[in-house]
Amino acid sequence: MTETRAVEAWTLRPLERFVAESGARLTLLMTPAGQVLAQHGFTRAVDVMSAAALGAAIVASTGEIARMMDQQAFATLNHQGVQHGIFLGAFDTPRGGLLALVVYGPDSSAGLVQLFFEELAQGLIAAAPAEEQPKAVLAANFEDELNRSLASLFGR
């Protein structure tokens, strides 16, 4: 089933366009720390949160290797499997660095994903609002709710 979710709405249009044009099964946009900002595509392709954490770790690891080699970070990575491949790309936007994790199958290819990834990065850079969004305001007594939530979580 196709699912679309976005923490920040400005990411959606470039993301949907990218998935449609590249033929990717699923694309996640995330922060370098692995938190998912937006997703579009077949949710059954992977476990989204785990994939984001692992994808961010791959980019961070190879970035660190690049630093050790005294060169710029690798812009994109591609892992081609028999049926499916994953593509990871990093880019800067006015809202900070972002990573894209693309899962693609036989309907697409590394070349197509790479081709439209450049467009995705440009689209997101253009769409990113410059100003910070206001942050959440938690109620002063959030502790009570937290305690209840944790108690129920642990069956206490």
Place this chain on the structure above:
Amino acid sequence: MSLVNFTTREITCKIVYYGPGRSGKTTNLQYIYGRVPDSRRGRMVSLATQTDRTLFFDFLPLELGSISGFTTRFQLYTVPGQVYYNATRKLVLQGADGVVFVADSQARQLDENIESMQNLQANLVEQGVDARAMPFVLQYNKQDLPSDLILSPDELNEALNFWDVPSFSAAALKGTGVFETLKAASEQVLRKLSQEEPA
């Protein structure tokens, strides 16, 4: 950095379990994973060596429930404890909203605890993070071992708790103290989030 979705009213925070090798960081996550209902947790991912030592990290997403109208999710990570995995520790620490330091209470592990604590501080400084402003709790694990083998919580506080942060005695294998530690860390992370907000 916490991620806040205003449209769907969701908060996602990252808590990193830090500490020396074999102090019980993965055991904390395994206990939580085993106690929490399926519907409130995601898949636990462990990147471990063949001998089950953490190679890169363990990862466990948890759904706490609704806090102030926000569906609140926590992503729990562990770091590999051994000294020579510092490069990967730094990567996991990036973007952390809070840190749980899991100390090994055994007296013979004191030096390893101190070294790991210093390593944590050095890594936070390197990432430009003010360690004193970071939500931070200590857990003194393995307090169920015979008393002649371990240091008391007071002794461990003396050696490790420079900033007088909340500390908890634990026996993570049995689950003792695991819940209290997570609760304190969650509370600190959310409190910081609420204090950062404009009035």
Place this chain on the structure above:
Amino acid sequence: MSTAFRQALDGITRVRGVRGAMLVAGEDGLIVAESLMEGVRGNAVAALAASLQKRFRQAMEAAAVGNPHFLHLQGGGGTLMIVPAPDGILVVAVGTPDMNVGLVRLEMLRAAESIS
């Protein structure tokens, strides 16, 4: 670029009107070897040509008429031609509207044979 690949592409690009020729990995749409004039977006052509070839192959399989041997797309501003070679490689050529399609096709088939 290996000598064999260069020679294979040279035969195509020598034909008047050809603006570029490439060997493309059919499965991943990435360039294996290229000889392109300024202004031809090699990466884009390679990725899209491989995608097109895959679709046409599926369509032809569905129609039970075998695999495509030659694809010729004529546009207002030029021509795109694709010849599948063995081992999943595609020979791709881009040219002007008035290029000698028959001759280019012949050179592309020769190139496909020479790299197999």
